[in-house]
């Protein structure tokens with residue numbers, strides 16, 4: 055809102071961010087091993103690179119973050135163009151972020167014409183006490199989809215972040 059004072063604008067951004075699942079935070083943890091407890095993480099389209107050594111191969115990843123446009127609906131197909139890996143993130147302490155995952159998955163499949171992308175499902179914020187998402191339900195959903203690597207992680211503590219990416223990349227490098 056143009057008419058709002060800047061203080062109120064910041065408060066609104068902060069409120070929105072609390073409801074965010076932590077996509078930028080997970081990427082920052084993975085690429086730079088940092089966690090910034092801030093609402094200023096996603097500004098502009100952003101991509102980061104990270105080089106991994108997996109199964110004796112050097113793999114250079116280009117990781118694209120969303121610019122927050124997911125709040126206004128689906129991401130356009132240009133966002134998915136050329137993607138080999140799609141990472142879906144929900145917040146373990148926010149049930150509705152999990153219930154929306156199926157829609158995001160369908161939308162990603164559609165935008166990539168059901169191409170054979172590898173999918174990584176991340177239940178983020180495992181450091182929190184108020185977990186609202188049922189693990190068995192998640193596992194069942196992943197089995198149904200078939201092409202899903204599933205992890206609970208925390209960008210804050212770093213738990214499972216590197217592990218998840220490494221396992222996923224090893225699937226891409228060395229598909230069975």
Ligand code: GDP
Pocket residue numbers: 071072073074075076077078079080090091092093095096178179180181182207208209210211
């Ligand atoms: P994005 O909009 O999905 O990219 O979400 P952000 O990365 O901006 O994170 C949204 C909010 O969740 C911020 O306040 C982060 O500090 C917080 N956050 C992100 N990851 C974690 C986590 O693993 N644990 C906790 N407790 N908070 C997190």
